[in-house]
Amino acid sequence: MHPALQAFVVILVGVGGCVGYFYASNLVLDKILFPARGPHAGRNINRASAIRPWLFLFPALALLCLYLAYPVFATAWLSLHGRSGQFVGGANYIAMFGEPKFAESLKNNMLWLVVVPAASTAFGLLAAQLTDRIKWGNIAKSLIFMPMAISFVGASVIFKLIYDARDAEVAQIGLLNALWLKFDGGPGSFLFLKLLPFLLVIAFVVLAVALAGYAAQAVAQTRKDFNGRLLAGGIVFALLVVLYAIWGAVGSLWGLVMWAPPFGQPQNWLQLPFWNNFFLMAVLVWIQTGFAMVILSAALRGVPEDTIEAAIIDGANPFQIFFKIKVPQIMGTIVVVWTTITITVLKVFDIVLAMTNGQWETQVLANYMYDKLFRSLDWGMGSASAMIIMLLVTPILVWNVWNVRKEMK
């Protein structure tokens, strides 16, 4: 049979099957099971209409069970079995936690989890606010949104070209190296490679500390009835986080001062341990910023204009209007965007596979799972790592759904 004809027949059978199912099942319900006749007509009608929704739900429920619920249990079961199918209990998990590559994946995933949603949401919010009032804002928005239409693998290929390195003698086709070779150790290099990052790190720390302080103050002010011990615990935790951030910042500042940049040598960006993670994250941030921008832009438009005008009359400057009037009013949406991106991040796989395949310390959980499942053909270990990913995603997913439902009320 000709393939086109075949497709046509498939469509016919599929759609016809659906229509046939709904027609026939309703017929059975109305004519045979609970006919609207006889002495119990009223009762039968009520029963039929109680059952009818389930007739419509049944195909979807059945398929969801078959393709979602069953695999979860099957995977859990598989994760307790060894390479040759023998039952090994928790041995796979124990072995996995002992593997350095798994620890690396877990650590990298955490890094992705913090950086990508934060950066995407922040850039998206910035883009949404900046494009709001200008004439060519819509063009800018379309351009920023465009990467959403590119597949992760396609985007990875684009960025691989940006990070590409050639010998120092030949012309660079990678944008980043072309720029890098412009630096020669002169004042310009000092400005961009030492002073600017230095100031950025300091600004980041100040911002983080100020934010933490502001949040603590806000909590202490509005929740006077807050459980005292919980509050103390929270403050200690916040303090620890701040201290950790400062410690990290001091470390990186010191590193920055001591750093002797290898001028004139093209760099293999994807092979610089630790930093290459950020080069990979850039791809996802580039894609997700558009998503965040579109949602947040709609939310910003929904902030009542007169609350902004009232704030203008109250003497607030544009920054205060943005942070004290607009952002708090769209906080729900920001959380939804953040958690939605978080879920995408936890599943990140294609980008790592296409760019480094987990080499040079860039492994992430999803690619680790793929490695175990389809390269080592170790079904037990693969399933165990899949379970770990699911355990990490589930609480965020629940929180996300809860927030979305709250937003929709």
Next chain:
Amino acid sequence: MADLVLKDVEKAYGEVKVLKDINLDIKTGELIVFVGPSGCGKSTLLRMIAGLEKISGGEFSIDGVRMNDVPPAQRGIAMVFQSYALYPHMTVRENMSFALRIAKKSQAEIDKAVDKAAKILQLTPYLDRLPKALSGGQRQRVAIGRSIVRDPKVYLFDEPLSNLDAALRVATRIEIAQLKEAMPQSTMVYVTHDQVEAMTLASRIVVLAGGGIAQVGSPLELYERPQNEFVAQFIGSPSMNLMAGEITGTGAKTTVRLANGGMAVSAVPTNAADKGLPVNIGVRPEDLVEAAGKSPAEAIFTGEVEITEALGEVTLLYFRRQGEAAQVVAKLPGIRPELRRRTVSLGADPKKVHLFANGTSLLYR
């Protein structure tokens, strides 16, 4: 201590001029009400005073200081919006103290100002609630409280009562009047499309129409001596009856032969040259009286009552329309439903008969 002066102020959106030639002198302690039909530019004028809308031409000053380019927060004004414009994520206390916190006032000062305003407006029990947990009237009071806390020189209100139900509207209107009473030194500008609010609250009313000021005056001045047909018909409900005619007798009293066959005498003086001038006479429904003995040629209007509305204290008579002329409405004291379908002749005290030529009152020539 705030005199507002608007000189030749105008507003244009692109090519379209929504307001022009606005000249207005507002004195300290006045409560000025802008009224006018929807879309006539009341809010736009108020927002120009607030600084939320750029002034396209002319000059606006407060206490002699030019304000055209001064940012809203530095004009010494506070504004109450029609939709309250409360910050939904802040409690009542935070809403009221926002401006002071932005201005970096001390905590003690802020608490004092907020507590005082809350007391005046009976909001003390609600200080820790979010706006969504308040009723409409309470929200409006918070919005007013937010203004009071800043202790501004000028209060601006943009239709503050139009989102409230009828009973609450009356109560809040009285509260605003009391508030004004308590702060005799503050100047208030109040926008409304409701003439009852205008008549009851204003020290002076500014009637806006067709992009300009139709008349400025005290409520009773507007009611008794309207400058033009627009003001005459806009103030008062039901609105003033206008009937076309021609001046036949001049002097201290003016006689007008009406197109409907009747005749009217007005206390508005005219000179001999006005003889034959086509005019409209205006008589308010409440000024029309039954002219039982008079013939149709001597009465102002004679016609068949089409509908009666008995309100208890008065009865409204709607007369059958005669040709192209507008429907005549009379308001007679007492309960008079029996007049329906009857032919009634109406007259009026000459002092209550207004004369308009080309839309402008002959009183103001």
